[in-house]
Amino acid sequence: MGKTLEQIENQFDMVQILNENGEIVNEEAMPELSDDELKELMHRMVYTRVLDQRSISLNRQGRLGFYAPTAGQEASQLASHFALDKEDWILPGYRDVPQLIWHGLPLYKAFLFSRGHFVGNQMEGVNALSPQIIIGAQITQTAGVALGLKKKGKNNVAITYTGDGGASQGDFYEGMNFAGAYKAPAIFVVQNNRFAISVPVEKQSAAKTIAQKAVAAGIHGVRVDGMDVFAVYAAVKEARDRAINGEGPTLIETMTYRYGPHTMAGDDPTRYRTEDLDNEWEKKDPIVRFRKYLESKGLWSEEEENKVVDQAKEEIKAAIKKADEAPKQKVTDLIDIMYEELPNNLREQREEYSAKESK
Amino acid sequence: MTVAINTKKMTLVQAVTDGLRTMLEEDERVLLLGEDVGVNGGVFRATDGLCEAFGEERVIDTPLAESGIVGTSIGLAMNGFIPIVEIQFLGFIYPAFNQIMTHATRIRARTKGRFTVPMVIRAPYGAGVRAPEIHSDSAEALFTHMPGIKVVVPSNPYDAKGLLIASIEDPDPVLFLEPMKIYRAGKGEVPEGKYTVEIGKGNRLKEGEDVSIFAWGAMVKVAMDAAEKMEEKGVSCDVIDLRTLYPLDKDIIAETVQKTGRAVIVHEAPLSGGVGSDIVSLINDTSFLYMRAPIERVAGFDTPMPFFNLEDDYIPDSTRVQKAIEKAVSF
Numbered sequence A: 001m002g003k004t005l006e007q008i009e010n011q012f013d014m015v016q017i018l019n020e021n022g023e024i025v026n027e028e029a030m031p032e033l034s035d036d037e038l039k040e041l042m043h044r045m046v047y048t049r050v051l052d053q054r055s056i057s058l059n060r061q062g063r064l065g066f067y068a069p070t071a072g073q074e075a076s077q078l079a080s081h082f083a084l085d086k087e088d089w090i091l092p093g094y095r096d097v098p099q100l101i102w103h104g105l106p107l108y109k110a111f112l113f114s115r116g117h118f119v120g121n122q123m124e125g126v127n128a129l130s131p132q133i134i135i136g137a138q139i140t141q142t143a144g145v146a147l148g149l150k151k152k153g154k155n156n157v158a159i160t161y162t163g164d165g166g167a168s169q170g171d172f173y174e175g176m177n178f179a180g181a182y183k184a185p186a187i188f189v190v191q192n193n194r195f196a197i198s199v200p201v202e203k204q205s206a207a208k209t210i211a212q213k214a215v216a217a218g219i220h221g222v223r224v225d226g227m228d229v230f231a232v233y234a235a236v237k238e239a240r241d242r243a244i245n246g247e248g249p250t251l252i253e254t255m256t257y258r259y260g261p262h263t264m265a266g267d268d269p270t271r272y273r274t275e276d277l278d279n280e281w282e283k284k285d286p287i288v289r290f291r292k293y294l295e296s297k298g299l300w301s302e303e304e305e306n307k308v309v310d311q312a313k314e315e316i317k318a319a320i321k322k323a324d325e326a327p328k329q330k331v332t333d334l335i336d337i338m339y340e341e342l343p344n345n346l347r348e349q350r351e352e353y354s355a356k357e358s359k
Numbered sequence B: 001m002t003v004a005i006n007t008k009k010m011t012l013v014q015a016v017t018d019g020l021r022t023m024l025e026e027d028e029r030v031l032l033l034g035e036d037v038g039v040n041g042g043v044f045r046a047t048d049g050l051c052e053a054f055g056e057e058r059v060i061d062t063p064l065a066e067s068g069i070v071g072t073s074i075g076l077a078m079n080g081f082i083p084i085v086e087i088q089f090l091g092f093i094y095p096a097f098n099q100i101m102t103h104a105t106r107i108r109a110r111t112k113g114r115f116t117v118p119m120v121i122r123a124p125y126g127a128g129v130r131a132p133e134i135h136s137d138s139a140e141a142l143f144t145h146m147p148g149i150k151v152v153v154p155s156n157p158y159d160a161k162g163l164l165i166a167s168i169e170d171p172d173p174v175l176f177l178e179p180m181k182i183y184r185a186g187k188g189e190v191p192e193g194k195y196t197v198e199i200g201k202g203n204r205l206k207e208g209e210d211v212s213i214f215a216w217g218a219m220v221k222v223a224m225d226a227a228e229k230m231e232e233k234g235v236s237c238d239v240i241d242l243r244t245l246y247p248l249d250k251d252i253i254a255e256t257v258q259k260t261g262r263a264v265i266v267h268e269a270p271l272s273g274g275v276g277s278d279i280v281s282l283i284n285d286t287s288f289l290y291m292r293a294p295i296e297r298v299a300g301f302d303t304p305m306p307f308f309n310l311e312d313d314y315i316p317d318s319t320r321v322q323k324a325i326e327k328a329v330s331f
C-alpha cells in the first residue's frame, strides 16, 4: 500500500522562519541576506504599502482606474521578487504590479495601466509580461518562457503568480505539467490569500493544500508562511537555484491575506469575510514582524521608515503628474499596432478614424 | 404565456434576478452555478439573495475554472437538471469555448436526442463600465456561428426577465447576454411571477417609413437616440430591437426593409464577421429588389475592444448612427 492521502498532505506543512513577534523560529532555514539587502527589502515593503494606500485614495478620487489592492501580500510579492535576478522573467497576475515596479516598470506606467491607457502595458526593457486578466493563461505561457530560457542556455528562470482561485484553472495544471515534463526553469507562485473574490479556498478544491498539487505534476512543492519575508525569500531562492541547476520547476504556495477589497470596482468584503478573520490576519502583518526583527538588530528606525514614506509619497505624486502628461491615446494608435502590416479592412477603418481625430 | 397582473419597477439586472428567482421557485431541477454567485450574490449582484433563499445546494459557488463550470453543467443537464451558468464577464468564456463548441451544441444531435443540454449560460457583456482588458468583449458572433445554441440579448428589464425564463424553459442550450452598461441604466415595469418573451422574435420599438435601424443590447438606446434626432430632421425611422441573434427574426427583418428600402445596423462588436453581416445577408436573401440604398453598418472597428480609456471612441455613438442614416437616406 502506498502512502495515504493524509500522509501526503502532511508533507506540506507551512514553513515559517520569522514568527509574528519578529523572532527567528527556524534558524537552519534562515536565508543569507546582508544588512543592506535586508534594509532594501524593508524599504520596498514600506514603499509598496504607501503606494497601495495612495492608489486606493487616488482611485476614490477618480484619478486612477482599475486597481487590485496589495496590502497584506507584501512579503509574498516582494520577498519572492527579491530572490530573482533582473534578467529573470515575470508573468504576473493583475494584483502583481508591485513586482513589476521593482523589476523596473516606471511608476507612471503602472498608473497608466490602471487608467486603461495602453502605454501602461508597454514595458520595454523590463523582463515581464503585462498583468494577466485571464486567470491561468500566464501559467502555461510560463512553461514556454522557461523552456525558451533553457534552450538558449540562460541562467535565468521564469516566475509566475496566481491566486488560490487561479490554481483551479486547467491552465494551472497544464503549465506545471509541461514545465515538469521539460524540466523547465519555472517557478509557480500561488498567493493563497484565502479568497477568490468572495469564494473561500475551501470551496476551490478538496485538497488540503495547493502545494500538494505539485506531486501530481512530479515537481517540487512547498507551502510557506506568506507573511514571512524569510520563508518566502528562501523558498524562491531555493527553487531558483534548483531550476538553474536543471532540476526543474517548483510550486510555491504562500499563505497570505489581502486586507482590502478584491479590486476597487465595488467589491464589499463584509459580504463574505468576518471582521474576526480580518483581525486575525492583520496580526500576522508582514511589515510589522519584519520591522520588529530589523529593529532588534538595530537595522531599522522610525526615522528611516518615515524617510521611505516621504520618498514614496513624493515619487507617487511625480509619477501621477507624468501619467497626466501622457498623450491621449487614439483609436488610430491602436489600429497601427494590430499587425506588422495592416490588412486592407483596418487600413480603411484607419482612414475613417484619422479623419474623425483630425477634427 | 401566463398573463401576469401585478408589475414592479426594476432595473435590468433586478429583472434578471427576479427571473432566476421565479424559476428556482418553479422548478427544482433549476440550479445556478458560477464564480461568486452564492454568498456574494454575483459581482453585479445578479444572484443577490438567491443563495440565502434557495441554499448552497442550488446556488453553487464553483471553483474558478470556466471549462469546469460549463463541462460540469453539461453533465448535470444530461442528467436531468437545468443548470444556469453565470460566466462572470463574457470575455472569460473563452476557457469554456471547447465545452460549448464541441459538446453543449452537439450532444442532442450526436445522441439523436437521448441526451440534451437544457442549459443557460448567462454573461454580462459589452463595454461602457470602464473595466480592464477583455472584460468588455462583445463576442456574440462567435456563438451565432455555432450551430446548436441560441443567442439571446435583452435590452430592457421586461424583456430580460421574459427572455430569461424562455431561455430556461428552452430544451436546448442558450447563451443569454446581459448588456452590463445598461444593467442599472433605468427602471421598467416588470410583471411579477412567470411570463415569457418568445425567443427568435424581434421587437419594433419605433414605427417609421424611411429607414430601418437594427440593434440589440446596449446599442438599442444609441439607435433610439439617433432615430429621435433624425426624426427632428424629418427622417422617419423604424427601429428594431432584434432581441435574439440566433435564430434571427427573418420575418421582421424582411418586413421592415421591404417597407423602408433602407437599413442601418448597429453593433458594438468588430465589423468584420459581426452579426451585422448575417443581417445584410438576410436582407439580400429576402428583399434585394426592395432596397433603395446600400445597407450601412455602424460597428466597432477590427481590433479587440481597446483598454477602457478608448472605449467611448470604440463603441458606436448616436452621432455615428445619425451619419449612417443620413448616408442611407441621401443615397
Ligand SMILES: Cc1ncc(C[n+]2csc(CCOP(=O)(O)OP(=O)(O)O)c2C)c(N)n1
Pocket (backbone or CB within 6 Å): A095, A133, A134, A135, A136, A162, A163, A164, A165, A166, A167, A191, A193, A195, A196, A197, A262, B035, B064, B066, B088, B092, B095
Ligand atoms: C478566466 C477568468 N475568469 C474569471 C475572472 C474574474 N475574476 C477576476 S479575479 C477573480 C478571483 C481570483 O482569485 P484568486 O485567483 O484567488 O486571486 P486573488 O484575486 O485573490 O489575488 C475572478 C473570478 C477572470 N479575471 N478570468
